[in-house]
Amino acid sequence: MPIAESGSPADLELLAQVRRWLAADERVALVTVLQTWGSSPRPPGAWLAIRRDGAMVGSVSGGCVEQALAERYRSGELGGPFPARVDFGVDWLEANRLGLPCGGRLALMVEALSAEAPIAALLKRLEAGELVARRLCLRTGEVSLLSGVGRPDFAVDAQAVTKVLGTAWHLLLIGDGQLARNLARMARLLDYRVTICDPRDLFADPAPLADVAYCRLMPDDAVRHLGASPRSAIVTLSHDPKQDDLALSEALTSPAFYIGALGSKATAAARRERLLSLGLEPEHLDRLDAPAGIPIGSKGPAEIALSIMAGITAARNGRVDGV
Structure with missing residues (x-):
């Protein structure tokens, strides 16, 4: 499995853009790569943010998966009140259609963002030089900000998805x-x-x-x-x-x-x-x-x-x- 991606400058740029969208009363979906099988161009922990009109920042595949997600989000299929898991790619034919390398498969988590304050709080702590773990509860959709010290960069279990950001390598x-x-x-x-x-x-x-x-x-x-x-x-x-x-x-x-x-x-x-x-x-x-x-x-x-x-x-x- 590819190594998880966390805490990069690209993540901070994505969060800053998401904050601007939310401040303008836009609705946003945040997509996280949970797991990959076979050859996949983006690792677990990679982020993609989609605005309701289909504008995007970040990447989860480097191919057509982003377009498919944007279309489903615009249509209202994604972005419900609770985090939703979405799988892409099974065999080489579908992988090729979706722009994945042959045989690639992705498990994604889609969460709806509607308030600027939680993103602003995360950015404030990152700008202060903290190592922060962002924990998404899969049952309620609640987000908690914890200390990232001693935690793996990215972790998924039955209760939560946790991603560590800040304090660059x-x-x-x-x-x-x-x-x-x-x-x-x-x-x-x-x-x-x-x-x-x-x-x-x-x-x-x-x-x-x-x-x-x-x-x-x-x-x-x-x-x-x-x-x-x-x-x-x-x-x-x-x-x-x-x-x-x-x-x-x-x-x-x-x-x-x-x-x-x-x-x-x-x-x-x-x-x-x-x-x-x-x-x-x-x-x-x-x-x-x-x-x-x-x-x-x-x-x-x-x-x-x-x-x-x-x-x-x-x-x-x-x-x-x-x-």
Whole structure:
């Protein structure tokens, strides 16, 4: 099953548009992907909002499912007082007709939105930097806003559908340079906030990337203040053992979901011995992906960045060893 999608900038844009529609006394249906079978272009947790006249924002399939939903909503078939489940796609013929990949199938939840206040309350908490779980009761249609800390990004059971939003995924890179810039650009395309940390004066970037944060903290301080989160990935790239070891000694005992270090196998072995001598336990070192990334025969900085970003993506999606 594809990994659930939650908390992306696209979700925030959708919510902002929904709020504008509701403020103008428009009626809106919010459609959530509950589950997928076979090949499906949108993961569980993906959202689509449909205005009564058929205007849409978001996506649940990337194909004709959206059009079919809009037509059914305009006709009054969908959008009742209680959440309703809708299935699309069964065999390859219907999947092809609906714009799904061959054999794809979607289970969707449609809920009617009529009041601006609940969406405004959610946006207010997200804008304040909170991690928020939006829980939809399937029996009553009531929506509750809970803390998202410690919850899965998306969960469905017999009572409720819960989606976590806010506190975007974060990539902390220790060490600046061409590889860091390539990694930062790729990570931004995947909706990560990115921070590049390098306290060394000689490595100060004369042309910093506009959508990337830079810091001059010592690497261990940067990890403590910026990278200690279950939604953080930390990668050391500095080629300076003093810088990298400072960051890793802090990162390996943090809740970061991915920790990687650039370097060869020989470098990785020497690093392991140094970190053990600093008091880290073997189980801490087992968390370290070194050499960082999925082996794809990388040569230049762009290919190495691709390999590392693939490793981060595999870890975020719960894949072991990139498979």
